[in-house]
Amino acid sequence: MIPIEGQLRRRRKWVGLALRVGRLLWRQQQTTGQVVQASYDRIAGGYDEAWTDHMRDLTDAMLGRLVVRPGDEAIDLTCGTGYLSGQLLARGVGSVVGVDASSGMVDAACDNYPDAEFVCFDALKYLRRRPSGSADIVTSGWGLGYCSPRAVIGEIRRVLRPGGRAAIIDNSLFSLAGVLWASFRAFAEYPDALQHVMKVKFLPHSIVLASLMRLAGLGVAARGDGARTYAVDDGQAALARLRATGAAAGFELAASSEQTRTVFDRFAEIIQADCAPGPVRIVHRYLWALGVRI
Numbered sequence: 001m002i003p004i005e006g007q008l009r010r011r012r013k014w015v016g017l018a019l020r021v022g023r024l025l026w027r028q029q030q031t032t033g034q035v036v037q038a039s040y041d042r043i044a045g046g047y048d049e050a051w052t053d054h055m056r057d058l059t060d061a062m063l064g065r066l067v068v069r070p071g072d073e074a075i076d077l078t079c080g081t082g083y084l085s086g087q088l089l090a091r092g093v094g095s096v097v098g099v100d101a102s103s104g105m106v107d108a109a110c111d112n113y114p115d116a117e118f119v120c121f122d123a124l125k126y127l128r129r130r131p132s133g134s135a136d137i138v139t140s141g142w143g144l145g146y147c148s149p150r151a152v153i154g155e156i157r158r159v160l161r162p163g164g165r166a167a168i169i170d171n172s173l174f175s176l177a178g179v180l181w182a183s184f185r186a187f188a189e190y191p192d193a194l195q196h197v198m199k200v201k202f203l204p205h206s207i208v209l210a211s212l213m214r215l216a217g218l219g220v221a222a223r224g225d226g227a228r229t230y231a232v233d234d235g236q237a238a239l240a241r242l243r244a245t246g247a248a249a250g251f252e253l254a255a256s257s258e259q260t261r262t263v264f265d266r267f268a269e270i271i272q273a274d275c276a277p278g279p280v281r282i283v284h285r286y287l288w289a290l291g292v293r294i
Ligand SMILES: C[S@@+](CC[C@H](N)C(=O)[O-])C[C@H]1O[C@@H](n2cnc3c(N)ncnc32)[C@H](O)[C@@H]1O
Pocket: 033, 036, 037, 040, 051, 052, 059, 077, 078, 079, 080, 081, 082, 083, 084, 099, 100, 101, 102, 105, 121, 122, 123, 124, 140, 141, 142, 143, 146, 147, 246
């Protein structure tokens, strides 16, 4: 049994964090969009090695199901360093515009795929500026949850020509559940270090993604869910990997700069203890769906 004093200390910790979260939700200095953008600007240089090289087969599996016709006009939302845009070009589309809010990621995309066009823009704002029925394909890889999924999918339907196709793959709400839980516990020990509460909209399951597509007026050709697990040696290695992939987008900027190291070290200890004995396992859960404009 935990002594009463220990129980009280624990409760105080969580109450402190809840109050801090409440205060930040009421008023915080930056929007989540700004924090995410700054985070991706910072990691753009190492992103492909840390993420694309490990996840491209999942993206490829979804793209393999997408019907691509020669000359198609494509838009690749949340394009990052441009992997999907490049794949669409390789499959024979006539043109592709990659759209991303992070200038660092867009610069990397321009270097990687000089034949594609890339613009630094918010995905929803970009779609709202596109004329109706002006694209044959719209894709989004691993970024929908940072946007407003319902509004974005509604706009995707509007900009697609009849018969146009949408392909979306993303982390699910339950991706990195273990990592999130470890980060909550680290911040519960240092509630004042928390500077930003991420407001993201990752979806729980492909059923929800498919339902949003149907609500918007798209037919759903296929959908699926899955998990990708990898193991790293210890908590510090897990932390380094998460920071490099953008999976911790926002987490690193959630802590005040003076306390980042302290919170991160505690996070690394907690996540390692959760997996002991043995390597630290990190699980990305994901969902995908293909839609068709009827
Ligand atoms: C995990 S990366 C995915 C990059 C790429 N699509 C891939 O498959 O590797 C998520 C990307 O979404 C971008 N992003 C986040 N919010 C956005 C928004 N509101 N509008 C456009 N891009 C956004 C980020 O800048 C980042 O490049």
